[in-house]
Amino acid sequence: MTPAEYDYLRQFLKQRSGLVLSNEKQYLIESRLLPVARKSGLASITALVAKLRDPRESMLADAVVEAMTTNESFFFRDKVPFDHFTQVMMPAMLERRAMKRQIRIWCAAASTGQESYSLAMCLKEMGSKLAGWRIEIVGTDISNEVLDRAKAGVYSQFEVQRGLPIQMLLKYFVQNGDQWTISNELRSMVQWKKFNLLESFAGLGQFDIVFCRNVLIYFDQPTKADILSRVSKTMTPDGFLVLGAAETVVGLTDAFKPVQDRRGLYAPNVPGQTAAAPTPATRFAFGSGAA
Amino acid sequence: MKHCLVVDDSSVIRKVARRILEDLSFSITEAEDGQQALEQCQQHMPDAILLDWNMPVMDGLEFLGQLRKLDGGQGPKVVFCTTENDVGHIARAIRAGANEYIMKPFDREIVEAKFQEVGLI
Numbered sequence: 001m002t003p004a005e006y007d008y009l010r011q012f013l014k015q016r017s018g019l020v021l022s023n024e025k026q027y028l029i030e031s032r033l034l035p036v037a038r039k040s041g042l043a044s045i046t047a048l049v050a051k052l053r054d055p056r057e058s059m060l061a062d063a064v065v066e067a068m069t070t071n072e073s074f075f076f077r078d079k080v081p082f083d084h085f086t087q088v089m090m091p092a093m094l095e096r097r098a099m100k101r102q103i104r105i106w107c108a109a110a111s112t113g114q115e116s117y118s119l120a121m122c123l124k125e126m127g128s129k130l131a132g133w134r135i136e137i138v139g140t141d142i143s144n145e146v147l148d149r150a151k152a153g154v155y156s157q158f159e160v161q162r163g164l165p166i167q168m169l170l171k172y173f174v175q176n177g178d179q180w181t182i183s184n185e186l187r188s189m190v191q192w193k194k195f196n197l198l199e200s201f202a203g204l205g206q207f208d209i210v211f212c213r214n215v216l217i218y219f220d221q222p223t224k225a226d227i228l229s230r231v232s233k234t235m236t237p238d239g240f241l242v243l244g245a246a247e248t249v250v251g252l253t254d255a256f257k258p259v260q261d262r263r264g265l266y267a268p269n270v271p272g273q274t275a276a277a278p279t280p281a282t283r284f285a286f287g288s289g290a291a
Numbered sequence: 292m293k294h295c296l297v298v299d300d301s302s303v304i305r306k307v308a309r310r311i312l313e314d315l316s317f318s319i320t321e322a323e324d325g326q327q328a329l330e331q332c333q334q335h336m337p338d339a340i341l342l343d344w345n346m347p348v349m350d351g352l353e354f355l356g357q358l359r360k361l362d363g364g365q366g367p368k369v370v371f372c373t374t375e376n377d378v379g380h381i382a383r384a385i386r387a388g389a390n391e392y393i394m395k396p397f398d399r400e401i402v403e404a405k406f407q408e409v410g411l412i
């Protein structure tokens with residue numbers, strides 16, 4: 001691959017998906033894109049780049065973008081966010097939405113579905129507290145390939161053993177040899193949609209809780225800041241945002257502020273309001289506000 | 292340092308498990324079957340037990356039943372680690388008092404995830 005071709009691919013990926021590659025990632029491109037090239041009957045990266053320059057090759061362009069995504073995910077990844085979900089976010093939302101009885105949750109880089117299904121399991125575990133509530137989980141990703149896997153909800157023995165408590169495996173999965181399929185009940189709790197975070201959020205509607213984890217790390221600062229600011233606009237002002245363990249809003253945007261003592265958890269920055277876990281005091285304030 | 296007893300009739304598996312768990316800062320003792328494991332527990336109750344199912348003399352499930360009846364036998368976190376990978380076996384193990392369950396083949400990530408799950412790390 002010539003330096004010019006490498007530059008072309010870097011720019012192409014940055015523009016299509018936000019992915020930023022440093023100077024030295026030729027090996028990564030080769031290992032991920034040679035199989036894509038071969039599948040299209042192209043012998044080299046050079047031939048692939050030539051074809052990508054043709055604007056009619058949108059299928060190939062999608063395949064290139066997808067092949068360069070990193071899709072690793074686990075059930076209950078990092079655990080803490082899911083504790084925040086059941087201990088902080090959901091109790092707060094049950095109070096704040098007591099009239100409406102509706103909560104919308106967005107997994108903005110859903111990958112193969114583990115995050116969305118983990119949230120669905122958390123909701124199931126809350127049991128009758130949610131009777132009469134309408135709770136939507138929307139899982140989106142730029143890659144069709146991972147969304148197909150998420151929809152199918154079939155996981156290997158290896159995948160169900162990283163982060164998923166054995167009791168949950170017994171309760172929410174159906175076994176097929178060494179494959180484990182998420183139960184129909186849980187599957188029906190999540191809607192899947194192909195969606196690129198670089199595009200307008202207009203069609204998505206408003207969300208109370210957003211999980212945007214382990215995707216911003218691949219983008220540059222302006223892209224991160226732009227996405228975070230637009231995410232804040234898709235959110236209810238009293239909602240919650242969760243980022244990945246290695247991600248933060250600090251130094252990027254004023255649209256969110258950290259929730260005290262809850263690592264990785266953020267709230268939209270509404271002037272004149274302080275974000276806090278629902279302590280008795282804030283509970284009273286929100287309770288009286290909402291009622 | 293937490294103490295983990297590794298119970299498996301395969302010396303290869305015990306060695307692999309030992310290496311992974313030592314990296315996670317456990318001190319390790321080994322037993323080749325349920326009977327040996329039970330004797331060790333009567334001497335000294337470990338914090339954790341990584342337990343195979345099919346073993347000669349006394350199998351993992353019977354050992355677990357006996358362990359939980361011992362004085363202090365409720366203490367150790369027991370993580371099954373077996374090729375028995377069907378729902379029926381898993382459910383029986385949990386009912387018998389196992390805390391977690393690893394389906395072989397396993398690797399470092401799985402052991403770490405499961406030990407985290409039961410609060411050992």
Ligand SMILES: C[S@@+](CC[C@H](N)C(=O)[O-])C[C@H]1O[C@@H](n2cnc3c(N)ncnc32)[C@H](O)[C@@H]1O
Binds near residue numbers: 141146214
């Ligand atoms: C490492 S996974 C994160 C999965 C999950 N959120 C987690 O934390 O386990 C990152 C995902 O982001 C997706 N992604 C990358 N760029 C994207 C973009 N511009 N828009 C939407 N999704 C994107 C990738 O396809 C990939 O599935």
